[in-house]
Amino acid sequence: xxxxxxxHTPKPDKDITQTKRKRHKRRAAIEPVIxxxxxxxxxxxxxxxxxxxxxxxxxxAAEAMNFKRMMNKWKVEFIFWALKLLRFFNFYxxxxxxxxxxxxx
Numbered sequence: 001x002x003x004x005x006x007x008h009t010p011k012p013d014k015d016i017t018q019t020k021r022k023r024h025k026r027r028a029a030i031e032p033v034i035x036x037x038x039x040x041x042x043x044x045x046x047x048x049x050x051x052x053x054x055x056x057x058x059x060x061a062a063e064a065m066n067f068k069r070m071m072n073k074w075k076v077e078f079i080f081w082a083l084k085l086l087r088f089f090n091f092y093x094x095x096x097x098x099x100x101x102x103x104x105x
Contacts, residue, residue, distance in 0.1 A: 037061050 037043050041061040048057055 037065060041065055 046057045
């Protein structure tokens with residue numbers, strides 16, 4: 001116990017309940033996300049003061065991560081529709097501008 005806070009560590013204990021196992025699995029799934037936020041979105045050092053500054057820094061980093069994800073999804077959809085549009089125009093221009101071949105002997 002640290003400052004009246006009980007720490008639970010995922011040990012291979014036979015007496016551990018199913019709810020505690022679920023909590024440990026959930027925490028293990030969140031840890032990589034927090035690691036990427038810290039490393040990729042400059043959360044290793046906070047330049048804002050106080051607990052409000054900490055909260056602002058975390059929220060902005062999470063928003064940047066979500067915005068990047070959204071832009072990557074939009075980029076894939078944009079490329080898909082752009083290629084579809086190019087194929088459409090290419091097909092119809094070939095039908096309209098059929099080269100006429102003259103037979104001369």
